[in-house]
Amino acid sequence: MAEKTADPQAGDVFGRFTVIDGVAIRAKREKYFRMLCICGNTKTVAKGSLVSGRSTSCGCFNAEQTSLRSTTHGKRKDPIYAVWNMMVQRCTLPSNKEYKHYGARGITVCNHWRKFENFYRDMGDAPFERATLDRIDNDKGYSKENCRWATYKEQQSNTTRSIRYKFRGQQLSIGDVAKLVGMNLNTLTNRIYKYGMSIEEAASTPVMTPQEAQALQGNPIFERVGKRLDGQKLYPMEKV
Numbered sequence: 001m002a003e004k005t006a007d008p009q010a011g012d013v014f015g016r017f018t019v020i021d022g023v024a025i026r027a028k029r030e031k032y033f034r035m036l037c038i039c040g041n042t043k044t045v046a047k048g049s050l051v052s053g054r055s056t057s058c059g060c061f062n063a064e065q066t067s068l069r070s071t072t073h074g075k076r077k078d079p080i081y082a083v084w085n086m087m088v089q090r091c092t093l094p095s096n097k098e099y100k101h102y103g104a105r106g107i108t109v110c111n112h113w114r115k116f117e118n119f120y121r122d123m124g125d126a127p128f129e130r131a132t133l134d135r136i137d138n139d140k141g142y143s144k145e146n147c148r149w150a151t152y153k154e155q156q157s158n159t160t161r162s163i164r165y166k167f168r169g170q171q172l173s174i175g176d177v178a179k180l181v182g183m184n185l186n187t188l189t190n191r192i193y194k195y196g197m198s199i200e201e202a203a204s205t206p207v208m209t210p211q212e213a214q215a216l217q218g219n220p221i222f223e224r225v226g227k228r229l230d231g232q233k234l235y236p237m238e239k240v
Contacts, residue, residue, distance in 0.1 A: 005051050008033050013104070015056025015094045017045065038092065038108065056094055064088075064114065075116065080126065083133055084119050087142055097196050108141035123147065165199040177203055 037058040049055035090098035134150035191202035
C-alpha cells in the first residue's frame, strides 16, 4: 500500500503558494487547502495538485508569461532582459534548476520589479562586460534597495560571506567549507551554484584531471555526477 503524504501545514510553500492555516476542506474524497499566492490572491487548491506540483500559482505565472510574449518594450533580445527573466524564474518557478537556492528558501522579487520596464528603469543596462546582478544582503530578495551591479568576484565574495551551510555539524560559509576540505573556492562555488550539487556532494567529489576522468568512464557513480553539462568538459575535472 502506498504511503500517505502528510497534509500541508500552515506556512508550507508550494511554488508561489503558501499554506494559510493548514485546515483541510473535504470535498468529493479530496482535501483542499486555502493558499495565499505570492501576488496576493487567495485560492483553495486540492492537496493532490499541490504535492504533485500541478498547481504552483493562482494563475498569475501564466498571465505574466503571456504578457511577456506580447511585450512591446523592444528589449526581449537584449542581455538585460535575460538577466531580468532569469531573476524572476529562479525565484518563482520550481522547475528552474536554481529555484532551490532562491525561491525555495524565501528569496523573492519585489512586486515593482515583476514588470521588466520598472526593473530596467531602476537598474539600466549592465555598466560593464560580464557584470552580475548582486543582492547586497543575500538573505533578502531582489529590489532596487538591495541590488547592485558587481563583478563575478565581488558577487562570489558576497555569497561566500553571507550564506551559511550545515556541514559536518557546523554552520559554515562556502569559503569556510573550501578551506576545511582543501578545495579551490571557485571549484566549490561552481559545483553548488552552476551545477546544482549539494554542499556535501560538492565538497566530497574528488577534483579530477581529464586523464583521471577518462579512466573512470563507465563507473555508474561517475556517470551520475560527471554528466556532460556544458558540451565542453565534465565538471569534476576542474583543476585546483
